[in-house]
Each structure stands twice: as structure tokens, then as C-alpha cells.
Amino acid sequence: MTATTTFRERLYVTWWIWPLPLLAAALLAAEVHMGFPGVRSWLPYVILLPLTVVLIVRMGSTKVEVAGGELRAGDAHIPLDLLGEVEVIAPEDKRKAMGPYLDPAAYVVHRGWVKPLVRVRVNDPEDPTPYWVISTRRPEELAAAIKS
Template sequence: MPMIGAALMAATVHLGYQGIRSWLPYVVLLPLMAFVLFWAGRAKVKVDDDELWVGDAHLPLEFVGEVEVLDANAKRRALGRDLDPAAFVLHRGWIPTALRVHLTDPDDPTPYWIFSTRSPEKVASLLRQHAQTQPGT
């Protein structure tokens, strides 16, 4: 949809000018909008030694509880009727799978995180592996 808006803006300028100036908005606006869309959707999901990173948000692994892999249908339900308003959500519509990570921190009002990821099984296994290596679990 944003690309269509950029094309319509370029077409509007195109109608008002002749020659090279009529094509300049296409050359500027369409690549600029493509870059903005790429930049907006580049949130990384990373598990390092002691934290889960989702975009700029981070969660210490000691507070990771149950981890659920969500397919497309489960993701739709989890982000719709089953969504807790206090949950942390990073939804990217073009990625069909997601992960729901329940938090065990009693001081955190966020019950769980839901975030889109292309490899939910891999991230879930890393989180579960860390939970198994913790003493007392």
C-alpha cells in the first residue's frame, strides 16, 4: 500500500511537468519508499548468552517461562481474540509464524511476548536449551 501511495504521488508530479522533471519523482520516491519499508521491517530476533533480543527490546533469559511455537492459524488467534492487552507484541504480517514466550518475572506486568520469526523452532529450542541448563529447573 505505501508503494502505491508513492507511485500516485510521483504520478501527480508527473502530470504537472514536462521532460526529465516529470520522471524524477519516480526515481526518488519509489526507491525511497522501498528503503523505508525495508528499514521498518528489519527487527532482529536474537538469543545471546543471557538475553532474548526482539528488535530493541530485551528480556533476561532467567525470566523466560513456557515457549510456544505458533503457526499461521495459532498466530491469528493469539493476536486476535486471545491477545492479552498487556502483552509485548512485535508483529510482522509477512512472516506467517511466531513465538509466544511466557514471562516468569513476578514484578513484570507483561504476561508474555509474541513476536514474528521465520525460524520459530530454532529460537524455541535455544530458549528451552537455556532453561534446561539453569540450576533448579
């Protein structure tokens, strides 16, 4: 973390999601091996399994950060002085917050395997987004970093 970074978290894919894509890649490699007998037997495995790992890591992770006077979540960023109330949403209230109580205009960075959420109000009159909902494993730390 730099001197101006007060919070940083990378939300990676949890371990229990990995077996299914890796199994699918192994099965696809086996099919390629059986379908093209002239191809070296190890080649589809050497290509498809590492490619699957790279895809899981790149597509399944996102960064949440408070640094340089901005909140960054996913691909978006907003200055901290445009943010209002910060609310920590407990795991047991996540279903309501992401379901019937979710504003369709809200900016959402959600990872299903991360239970707690933080909801941050946006006080910018020119921004149609009423609030941000962000998945985080350390909601109290993120809320404190936004408030400071």
C-alpha cells in the same frame, strides 16, 4: 553471528506488499512531473521510488535474536533467566492466540505475513508483561535457542 549468538532472524516485508507502495510512489512522481513542468521529468522518480524502497525496508523489518544471554525482539530485550515456558503456536492457531486469547499486557512483535508464532512466558515478578508473542519463520529454532 557472533560466538554468543544462538539465533538471529530478520523479518523483512514479503514480496506481495511491495507493488502497492511502489505504484503509489510512481503515481505521485507522475503527478509531480505533470504539475510542475519546469522540473526535470526524471527527478521525481529518482527521488520518490528509492525513498519508498528505503521506507519499506526500514519500517517493515524487525530483528529477532537470542544473543549474550538475552532475547531481543523489536526494540525490547529481556534476560533469558527471566523467561519461563516457551510455546510454539502453529499457523492455524495464530488467529486465536492473537485475538481472544491475547493478554492486553503482552509484548507483541507481530508481522502479519509471518505465520508461526512463539509465546514466551516472563517469570519476572516486577514485570507486568505476562508473556511475549513473537512472529518468526523458524519457531522451533527460536524455542530451542531460548531454552538452551
